[in-house]
Amino acid sequence: MAGKITKAEHKAPKQESSKGELKSLAEKIKKRALENKETSEKVQEIPEAEEEEGTEGTPTDAEQESEGAHFESFSELNLVPELIEACENLKYSKPTPIQAEAIPPALEGKDIIGLAQTGSGKTAAFAIPILNQLWHDQEPYYACVLAPTRELAQQIKETFDSLGGAMGVRTTCIVGGMNMIDQARDLMRKPHIIIATPGRLMDHLENTKGFSMRKLKFLVMDEADRLLDMEFGPVLDRILKIIPTQGRTTYLFSATMTSKIDKLQRASLTNPVKCAVSTKYQTVDTLIQTLMVVPGGLKNTFLIYLLNEFLGKTAIVFTRTKANAERIATLCNLLEFSATALHGDLNQNQRTGALDLFKAGRRSILVATDVAARGLDIPSVDIVINYDIPVDSKSYIHRVGRTARAGRSGKSISLVSQYDLELILRIEDVLGRKLPKENVDKGVILSLRDTVDKANGEVVMELNRRNKEKIARGKGRRSRMHSRENMDKEEQ
Numbered sequence: 001m002a003g004k005i006t007k008a009e010h011k012a013p014k015q016e017s018s019k020g021e022l023k024s025l026a027e028k029i030k031k032r033a034l035e036n037k038e039t040s041e042k043v044q045e046i047p048e049a050e051e052e053e054g055t056e057g058t059p060t061d062a063e064q065e066s067e068g069a070h071f072e073s074f075s076e077l078n079l080v081p082e083l084i085e086a087c088e089n090l091k092y093s094k095p096t097p098i099q100a101e102a103i104p105p106a107l108e109g110k111d112i113i114g115l116a117q118t119g120s121g122k123t124a125a126f127a128i129p130i131l132n133q134l135w136h137d138q139e140p141y142y143a144c145v146l147a148p149t150r151e152l153a154q155q156i157k158e159t160f161d162s163l164g165g166a167m168g169v170r171t172t173c174i175v176g177g178m179n180m181i182d183q184a185r186d187l188m189r190k191p192h193i194i195i196a197t198p199g200r201l202m203d204h205l206e207n208t209k210g211f212s213m214r215k216l217k218f219l220v221m222d223e224a225d226r227l228l229d230m231e232f233g234p235v236l237d238r239i240l241k242i243i244p245t246q247g248r249t250t251y252l253f254s255a256t257m258t259s260k261i262d263k264l265q266r267a268s269l270t271n272p273v274k275c276a277v278s279t280k281y282q283t284v285d286t287l288i289q290t291l292m293v294v295p296g297g298l299k300n301t302f303l304i305y306l307l308n309e310f311l312g313k314t315a316i317v318f319t320r321t322k323a324n325a326e327r328i329a330t331l332c333n334l335l336e337f338s339a340t341a342l343h344g345d346l347n348q349n350q351r352t353g354a355l356d357l358f359k360a361g362r363r364s365i366l367v368a369t370d371v372a373a374r375g376l377d378i379p380s381v382d383i384v385i386n387y388d389i390p391v392d393s394k395s396y397i398h399r400v401g402r403t404a405r406a407g408r409s410g411k412s413i414s415l416v417s418q419y420d421l422e423l424i425l426r427i428e429d430v431l432g433r434k435l436p437k438e439n440v441d442k443g444v445i446l447s448l449r450d451t452v453d454k455a456n457g458e459v460v461m462e463l464n465r466r467n468k469e470k471i472a473r474g475k476g477r478r479s480r481m482h483s484r485e486n487m488d489k490e491e492q
């Protein structure tokens with residue numbers, strides 16, 4: 001029985017189950033939905049979870065929305081022609097508000113603290129002034145961009161490549177989980193821009209002969225508030241000690257502001273210009289955010305119900321734990337919703353593979369931990385589902401920001417159990433409003449419950465079996481791997 005469940009990221013979406021009742025579930029759900037419409041009065045009521053009245057929250061420490069410089073085109077920004085052309089090629093018709101606000105002072109050589117909503121073009125806002133200056137200087141190890149996750153670092157590299165390709169810019173991505181020797185070789189080719197996760201960069205600074213950032217001109221911290229948290233703080237301090245402060249320009253960017261950014265400002269910024277085009281915790285207007293109150297024991301059923309409602313759409317489902325991400329992705333696949341998992345327990349090839357499958361549209365559901373919460377820019381994402389409510393309100397802002405990017409519309413739905421009420425109240429508080437409740441067809445949900453529970457039971461058994469195998473296999477290897485992987489904080 002357990003052997004029939006196959007790993008989410010390696011199998012085609014249509015999977016055979018020995019259980020007849022699990023076959024073609026999507027069609028069955030539709031059929032049952034129709035049947036239930038006729039008998040909806042008769043169906044048993046789902047017990048309502050205890051609901052608390054939330055208070056209308058107001059954003060704390062809300063920033064004043066800045067006026068914002070207005071530019072109708074990139075040619076007004078006094079950039080080198082290669083960059084203007086690159087923006088045209090990328091179909092960037094005019095600068096976004098954060099770009100209009102941040103690029104002019106950046107071109108004057110100022111340090112920048114950039115705050116703008118998710119999906120508002122912050123990457124180009126810091127990449128363009130760096131590339132513009134690089135055009136004049138053409139020096140190796142010119143700029144370093146730090147990002148909290150490997151996937152985000154890779155994506156930032158791609159943005160630099162697209163914007164700077166015509167200028168002949170050399171970039172390299174230095175992240176955990178990849179071969180150190182290959183990376184050392186890439187570093188010896190003297191790239192202009194290094195995009196890195198902090199742990200692995202530190203590893204190279206300490207161990208790769210001939211590599212130093214003593215002449216670094218630009219340091220960028222993307223998702224700066226995340227980089228400054230407890231997890232990354234110590235390694236960041238070590239990096240900051242090694243690279244020069246004098247003659248270095250520093251940019252901090254994020255969609256969420258914390259006092260920790262101010263701390264870093266004290267530590268290493270010089271008279272920074274604060275470019276804030278959104279208030280603290282502001283989400284974009286094109287994003288519709290709702291919640292579903294989920295009675296005990298029905299979370300999986302509610303999720304499958306939702307995925308069926310949005311059949312044909314592209315969704316990211318966020319979980320709090322790696323185990324939940326793996327379980328939900330496997331459950332989705334067993335029930336014939338094509339899903340793949342992304343979390344820190346996968347090796348880098350599996351992580352890259354999962355993301356590529358999702359980006360290419362070969363999987364319509366990405367089930368991920370917060371490793372995918374920040375920065376990932378996948379325009380096709382229609383819906384974000386919070387299977388688990390994030391414990392941190394900032395995470396909520398970043399997670400839901402994976403949809404409704406660059407002016408597109410999108411939707412987020414949070415599954416709220418009785419244990420999550422406090423968390424969701426806190427989130428509503430920072431958002432400054434209550435999230436409306438999503439309507440559900442209770443009849444359909446009840447009709448799904450047995451099938452979903454049974455499938456989940458199979459999945460749990462199978463994953464337990466796989467885990468035991470993995471532990472048995474990994475005993476010898478673990479001690480060898482441990483010290484290096486410890487550096488890659490973004491894994492955790």
Ligand SMILES: Nc1ncnc2c1ncn2[C@@H]1O[C@H](COP(=O)(O)OP(=O)(O)OP(=O)(O)O)[C@@H](O)[C@H]1O
Nearest residue numbers: 092094095096118119120121122123255375377406
């Ligand atoms: N001037 C522009 N015109 C149109 N699209 C743009 C422009 N600048 C950037 N974009 C596009 O907007 C999308 C979002 O940009 P980006 O990923 O930089 O957002 P972000 O603000 O960093 O978001 P997050 O806070 O989630 O990291 C990208 O697909 C990018 O190509």
